[in-house]
Amino acid sequence: MTLPTADAPFFVVLNPGSGRDDAHETKALIERVLTEAGRAHEVLMCAGTPVPQVAMKAVERACAEGGIVVAAGGDGTINAVVQAVLGRGCALGVLPQGTFNYFGRVHGIPLDTEAATRALLDATVEPVQVGQVNDRVFIVNASVGLYPQLLEDREAYKQRYGRHRLVALWSAVVTLFRAHRPLRMVMRCGGEERNVRTLTLFVGNNPLQLRQIGLPEAPLIGGGRLAAVMLRPVGTLPLLRLLLQGALGRLGEADDVLSFPFEELSARPALPRRRAMVKVAVDGEIIQLRAPLRFAAAPEPLPLLVPRHPQPVA
Template sequence: MTTSIVINAESGTARQHGAAALRDLIHTAAAKAGQPDVDVQMVAPAQLPRALAAAAQGSTEIWVGGGDGTLRSAAELAMKRDIVLGVLPLGTMNLLARDLNIPLEIENAVAALCASTVAAIDVGRVNQSLFLNKSALGLYPEMVVDRERRRRLFGLNKWPAMIRSAWRAVRRHRMMEITIDHHGQRSEILSPAIVVAVGSYEFNAGRLFNRSDLQSGELTIYVSHEKTWLGSASQLAKLFLGTLQNDPSLQVIKAHSLNIDFRRTKPVANDGEIDMLKGPIRYAVAPKALKVRIPVEPAAS
């Protein structure tokens, strides 16, 4: 049976290789791994919803390569159609691919997916929107909004723009007045940053937002109680160093669902994609809702 592979033609890896070269690379890697019957489509972002729907029609699985928005759309479709999702690491951070132990080199990733098994993993919901790794309020969405502004106005690449935006957001250090309801408890909190994760993070040096358990059936809410920009800068440094779990100003909450209320509309970063939401917003975990391909053994990159 033919495996449909849909690639966001504007993803960083696709542009780096070039459409034709990447298509040939995937075909060659799949044939070498004993799966020569693949249909690789390089699709412009505006055409992705239609291409994904067409690829899923009558299929039991689709493989998808792209960034956060591409994977969210594909995951939503896979859950709706009850089909399997294969993840190719063609985005910037490739958080889901890393969590699934999929190699980051494209040839090895294809080989790993060809020799993989199927498992069901948890996903998160914020109101009706899906997120696969995290949903964030405060500093992180401020960084993302400013990063995209800088890329649009000044033509900066993603990481240089993000570094400048992170510095600006931390120095401004806007505090949020929010209310969190969970387990029948209501807490009023003043915080610069909140992250709601599907599962929980293992804080390791050089590995951001790393998860090992994708079937915990829980959300983990990380709440910063830092009151100064220097304190938040210190927390960011600890995040990169893998020592954030020891920070006394970080509150960790476990819940299956919760409500977060706030005044005014706020940007919320769902897997790096910005949604403008009004409070209150409701978070919930959907246990084992998404079927994905997981390598039998992590292949070397």
Template sequence: MNPLKKRVLFIINPISGGNNKSGFLKKLNRHLDLNKFDAHCVFTEYKNHAYKVAKDHVASSDIIVAVGGDGTVNEVASALKDTDVLLGIIPSGSGNGLARTLNIPLDHKKAIERINTGRSLKIDCGELNGRSFFNMAGLGFDAHISALFDRGGKRGFFGYAKSIINEISSYKSKEYFLRINDREYCKKAFMLSIANSSQYGNNAHVAPEASVNDGLLDVCIIKPFSVWWFPVMIWHLFSKTANRSRYVEIIQGKDILIKREQMAPVHLDGEPLYEGLQINILVKPLCLSILV
């Protein structure tokens, strides 16, 4: 190994976004500057495998690149936070929320060429009951959809959209107690989105003014609304005007407590998990370096 080259590991999720990754290695050899980088690749085989591989290679890598969606990015980033190893992203998921926020090209050729530049940015991360998220966490309807999707929904944007359409008319809003920076609120909400970046993915912006490096999280309270109002809500998301909707309230905070009346899924960067009736969320400023 040439000691002057940077050591870069590509962790590839072969099923993310329903996209075939069989041609990725050819693109990598063609567009990565092999005069600068000593590159190796690993394909993931199971959930949380990306985290394990990244953790095992922190000491021997300068850059670790997640080739996948926000869930794969979350696994790799969780292993790299608070280290000097840079995170790279080759977007290949259903939504690619963090990559879109950071203006990382969705085209693999262009995304690989961005790695050649070596430019990086430090960003915040959130922690929910000790588990990290870098783009978005949530309770309520979006967490419900994430759990259904995880149990066998068709990968990709259209599979996700189909799940939303099938479930939205029957889902019931829930009551939540929130304490945000020592102020208390009781809210009935269709969902709660805890935003580090501005968007869920696919350029659907629930927190248009959120920043990944301001040391704050945006708590987006989506109030109950009629199903007939859903197209207007979608318009607000894609026009970056959700903060102007009468059904959306956004409160910024660093230290957030949420209590709820019953067990239900939450999601971290689109990946569901089950937590208890009390959710503690905080922000860790500038704890991750990402190639942009």
């Protein structure tokens, strides 16, 4: 890609559904900082319009004017913008607005919107690995089985009780008390094919998230490698213990957890139906993809604006 110029305009995709602050206040803050810096910009709000549609508009404008696309939202919003940006030759900036903000945090981007906006002004462009499942990118993780159900329930609880980590934890506890049918899958990795039974298949691309839950594969992410995590079929109480171990950063010590790094992995239902569709969680968004599912790092890295003085990763 061609590196953006020092005065390249910003095209900000702002999702009003992300974050706790009023979207109009956030928009005004971003515009004030960029105006004071004398930087050309446009903030495109997603109110009433799907994020992917707004993201495509921003990418078209950025490609035509030598600009930079900026995603202002949580990891799901950033994912939609990355999907539009990747392979188009323009760089991406990020203003984290979500609950966990794994993508922004792992790259040292401030969580404070004003600080993150100022950091865009002298940021450097670095190539960043993103994952891919079939034709969909993911920046943090993609999964099938129990984990998508956890996410669906978490979103329902957030709609009722607000976006808070304690709400997310409580919704997970409630979900785990339900009965769960194990997945029966045929998995191919490293030239070997085997049948597996698992409650969930989780594929991670974010070392911060993996490190926080205590998986040894965290430092191996990158260079074309992702990490797979599978849970053996267990009952409710063992599942609750696994949840606690993850919260304490000790999931890698659990006997019922299998994790390993890989470069390419495919998975399909062991009893395939014609044109079988699989529910997949991609960076917190639930989608349907046709089996087999093929996980790998995207062939092209993402050109990401990284702060010249990154925040410590925490």
